[in-house]
Amino acid sequence: MLALLDYDFMRRALLAALMVGTVAPAVGVFVVQRRLSLIGDGIGHVALAGVAIGLLTGSSPTWVALVAAVLAAVALELVRASGRTSGDLALAMLFYAGIAAGVVLVSLSPEGSPAGLVAYLFGSITTTTGDDLVLFAGLALLVVVTVAVLGRTLYAVSDDEEFARASGLPVLAVNIVLAVLVAATVVLSMRVVGLLLISALMVVPVALAQLVARSFAQTVVVACATGLVASLAGTTISFYADTPSGGTIVLLTVAAFVVTAVVRAVLNQVRAVVHRRRHHDEVHGDHVHHGEHVHGEAGCDHPAVVHRDHVDYVHDGHRHSPRLTRHGVGYDEH
Amino acid sequence: MHLSGTGSRPQVADEVIAPSATPALSVRDATIGYGRRPVVHHADLDVAPGEAVALLGANGSGKSTLVRGILGLADILSGHVDVLGEHVEHGASAAASLVGYVPQRHSVSGAVPSTAAEVVGSGLLASRGFWRPPRRGDRDRVLAALDEVGLADRARSRVAELSGGQQRRVLIARAIVSGPRLLVLDEPTAGVDRVSTEALVETLRQVKGTGRALLVVTHDLGELVDVPDRAVTLQDGAVVSDVSVPAVDLRRT
Numbered sequence: 001m002l003a004l005l006d007y008d009f010m011r012r013a014l015l016a017a018l019m020v021g022t023v024a025p026a027v028g029v030f031v032v033q034r035r036l037s038l039i040g041d042g043i044g045h046v047a048l049a050g051v052a053i054g055l056l057t058g059s060s061p062t063w064v065a066l067v068a069a070v071l072a073a074v075a076l077e078l079v080r081a082s083g084r085t086s087g088d089l090a091l092a093m094l095f096y097a098g099i100a101a102g103v104v105l106v107s108l109s110p111e112g113s114p115a116g117l118v119a120y121l122f123g124s125i126t127t128t129t130g131d132d133l134v135l136f137a138g139l140a141l142l143v144v145v146t147v148a149v150l151g152r153t154l155y156a157v158s159d160d161e162e163f164a165r166a167s168g169l170p171v172l173a174v175n176i177v178l179a180v181l182v183a184a185t186v187v188l189s190m191r192v193v194g195l196l197l198i199s200a201l202m203v204v205p206v207a208l209a210q211l212v213a214r215s216f217a218q219t220v221v222v223a224c225a226t227g228l229v230a231s232l233a234g235t236t237i238s239f240y241a242d243t244p245s246g247g248t249i250v251l252l253t254v255a256a257f258v259v260t261a262v263v264r265a266v267l268n269q270v271r272a273v274v275h276r277r278r279h280h281d282e283v284h285g286d287h288v289h290h291g292e293h294v295h296g297e298a299g300c301d302h303p304a305v306v307h308r309d310h311v312d313y314v315h316d317g318h319r320h321s322p323r324l325t326r327h328g329v330g331y332d333e334h
Numbered sequence: 335m336h337l338s339g340t341g342s343r344p345q346v347a348d349e350v351i352a353p354s355a356t357p358a359l360s361v362r363d364a365t366i367g368y369g370r371r372p373v374v375h376h377a378d379l380d381v382a383p384g385e386a387v388a389l390l391g392a393n394g395s396g397k398s399t400l401v402r403g404i405l406g407l408a409d410i411l412s413g414h415v416d417v418l419g420e421h422v423e424h425g426a427s428a429a430a431s432l433v434g435y436v437p438q439r440h441s442v443s444g445a446v447p448s449t450a451a452e453v454v455g456s457g458l459l460a461s462r463g464f465w466r467p468p469r470r471g472d473r474d475r476v477l478a479a480l481d482e483v484g485l486a487d488r489a490r491s492r493v494a495e496l497s498g499g500q501q502r503r504v505l506i507a508r509a510i511v512s513g514p515r516l517l518v519l520d521e522p523t524a525g526v527d528r529v530s531t532e533a534l535v536e537t538l539r540q541v542k543g544t545g546r547a548l549l550v551v552t553h554d555l556g557e558l559v560d561v562p563d564r565a566v567t568l569q570d571g572a573v574v575s576d577v578s579v580p581a582v583d584l585r586r587t
Binding site for chain 1: 405406407433435437439444445446447448449452453455456457459460461464465467468490492505508512
């Protein structure tokens with residue numbers, strides 16, 4: 001295990017993976033809440049054009065990619081805020097122009113090769129340079145500090161834009177901040193995860209976290225922990241298995257999601273059976289004693305559903321129907 | 335942000351607000367719309383402190399535009415809108431702590447789980463200064479607001495697990511947590527079943543009882559029982575009737 005730390009490039013890749021794995025889900029949670037899960041993909045497309053321009057002009061591909069990604073992010077929010085129906089199409093054009101320009105320009109550049117392109121698109125552990133690491137550390141710090149200071153505001157705006165605007169929050173500015181955070185994350189992730197798979201690392205850990213978390217704060221913690229573990233493990237596996245790091249990391253994350261979803265579904269089934277048995281005893285053994293209230297009374301929040309000739313009450317996902325008993329009202333399970 | 339005056343210190347949610355002479359809302363000969371297109375024409379509407387007014391009208395009658403004008407989200411093309419004596423302009427965040435807004439939403443739960451307390455906490459950001467770190471009293475204010483809507487024990491529940499009526503009450507708590515004196519509710523009972531509506535109306539009664547003024551957009555005046563003191567009807571962007579509501583008669587319907 002420690003053999004891989006003997007290699008400079010592996011130390012750099014693992015450091016980058018550590019930052020990417022933690023930061024991407026922390027931004028992704030707001031992106032998912034805003035229902036813009038694919039925004040990272042679009043910005044990644046444009047970042048590829050930046051990489052290509054960097055390679056062609058002999059400047060740092062990472063820095064030029066950062067400029068391109070930030071410009072695309074700001075443009076995206078301005079187009080969305082204008083509310084024009086053509087906006088969706090305009091953004092699609094921007095993204096496809098970005099990736100097309102990227103592919104063509106990379107092939108024209110002196111260092112351009114199909115292998116190089118694959119490394120940018122899908123991630124490669126050997127490509128992170130020392131200079132990249134310095135920039136990545138700066139970007140990771142920027143994202144972490146912004147989320148720490150503005151996290152509640154990002155949450156409020158992502159959760160309910162209409163309310164946020166009415167209550168006087170600067171919605172457009174906050175949305176631009178979030179878009180710039182996505183751009184920073186895209187560039188930070190492009191060496192290890194690759195430009196085509198960044199969105200997955202922003203979104204899939206959040207999808208896993210929302211299966212188990214009870215609050216937004218918990219979702220952030222679980223998602224970041226998932227991203228961190230998957231990135232480090234994926235990077236390590238890609239060293240031994242000689243696979244692209246981005247694909248390996250994302251496959252691990254998706255596998256973790258599937259396992260979590262299955263375990264959760266099984267647990268829910270077990271819980272439902274136990275619950276039903278307990279209720280069965282209450283209704284037939286004792287003929288009453290349903291919780292502490294009669295359905296339909298003030299304070300009862302179980303939704304009422306009209307069912308043929310009577311009213312059922314939705315209760316933990318199933319329905320109760322009232323039935324007169326010796327002691328009062330009992331509830332049958334449906 | 336462009337408001338003159340300083341009368342916007344947030345108050346504790348359950349504090350009873352002293353009556354004042356300034357109307358909670360005064361809309362005078364206001365034409366409201368978007369860009370140059372007017373939707374509401376020469377509307378007059380008053381809400382006194384502590385008064386509850388129902389705003390009625392068919393779809394497309396201009397109810398939403400009038401509400402958006404009051405919240406500073408639509409253009410006031412002529413006339414004027416004052417909230418608690420403060421002039422409202424488009425883009426000015428009059429609503430920050432003067433108006434509490436309960437938007438119409440079918441479901442409160444977003445794509446990511448959040449607790450009732452987290453949703454209500456969003457209501458504190460604008461009045462507190464969103465860039466500031468949370469204060470020690472924030473949590474107490476969130477709990478006080480949840481208590482006022484009868485959900486003190488659900489602070490840590492996922493909103494997705496609450497019933498439709500409870501979710502609406504969480505949104506009311508979010509609107510009152512910053513201590514506004516005017517509450518604007520957009521179709522609070524839409525899509526809520528009869529039993530939950532009763533609890534919701536009880537919450538509105540309590541919110542009104544603390545001295546807050548209410549403007550409630552609704553399709554169904556009867557559902558609000560004895561809460562509204564007056565009913566204002568909009569038709570084709572104009573106020574066509576403004577009558578007081580005899581509460582006793584409505585209770586029977």
